[in-house]
Amino acid sequence: MERIFSGIQPTNDLHLGNYFGALRNWVTLQESAECTYCIVDLHSLTASIEPAELPERTLRLAVMLLAIGLDPPRTTIFVQSHVPAHAELAWLLQCVTPVGELNRMTQFKEKSHGRESVSTGLFTYPVLQAADILLYDAAAVPIGEDQKQHLELSRDIAQRFNNRFGDTFVIPEPLIPGVAARVMDLQHPERKMSKSADSALGTIFLLDSSDDIAAKVKRAVTDSEPAVSYDPQQRPGVSNLIEILAASTEGRPDDIASRYSTCAQLKADTADAVNAAIEPVRARYASLSADLGEVAAVLRNGADQAVLVASATLRRAYTAVGLYRS
Secondary structure, three states, rough: OOEEEEEEOOOOEEEEHHHHHHHHHHHHHOOOOEEEEEEOHHHHHHOOOOOOOOOHHHHHHHHHHHHHHHOOOEEEEEEHHOHHHHHHHHHHHHHOOOHHHHHHHHHHHHHOOOOOOHHHHHHHHHHHHHHHHHHOOOEEEEHHHHHHHHHHHHHHHHEEEEEEEEOOOOEEEEEEEOOOOOOOOOOOOOEEEOOOOOOOOHHHHOOOOOOOHHHHHHHOOOOOOOOOOOOOOOOOOHHHHHHHHHHHHOOOOOHHOOOOHHHHHHHHHHHHHHHHHEEEEHHHHHHHHHHHHHHHHHHHHHHHHHHHHHHHHHHHHHHHOOOOOO
């Protein structure tokens, strides 16, 4: 079976964009691939998270990953910092990564813009991300459009390492889902739905109540045209609702648009469809939260499995660069 790897940070709560853009696809991939999914807590240290909050956020994210349908008997789920090979391989990869390549990373430019002080960790973040992927010989990585540049850097780093030291790493390919791969903010449909949005009204969180979701969708920004049509460039607000409804019902945006004459009805049906899609997730989250010991055991077992694969890859890399091994 093809090996798949992806990771997610334990920052804030998961939202609809995470689910439709990535996580639902993670669940589907379990049917046809050998999947490894990582809670990348080391990456989260580049953000402003209180140390006392990080363990809880990490465990809460693990609960949510199980609630959406990740299945431990078929899928490895673990915490990044529980496998030291991630940090170790990152150092080897930094030693073959030119500073110029990291300077070109769009996300670094965006996140560092206007800040007086920027950590080295934020700068080298993509190299640790490359280590995450390459440790597990992943043939493919499910990503959103905004992560394509980082994956391309991972490919370049792996190829450069292989050319210099011999075949060591598998070169990963991107897997980008189609419909609603980029769910947009309900209040600012020109930008992606985000955990860190200025207003919570634009973001539908997976643990929002049915009433909260209905209220957020009802207040979603559209435009002054009374009719409904699918045109992401000219009508981003209406088109975002259509794409969310399409993702919730596994429909096609153009077909859905043709069924509506008013935005009011489109909003009502979108809210109902979103609630129907995520209600099972909310229910399972509540059930799993009642026994966090079981969730912690899943993470321990996942780390044990991950260590076996990651350690073998790290040994290959150490040998390739000529480090002495007794």
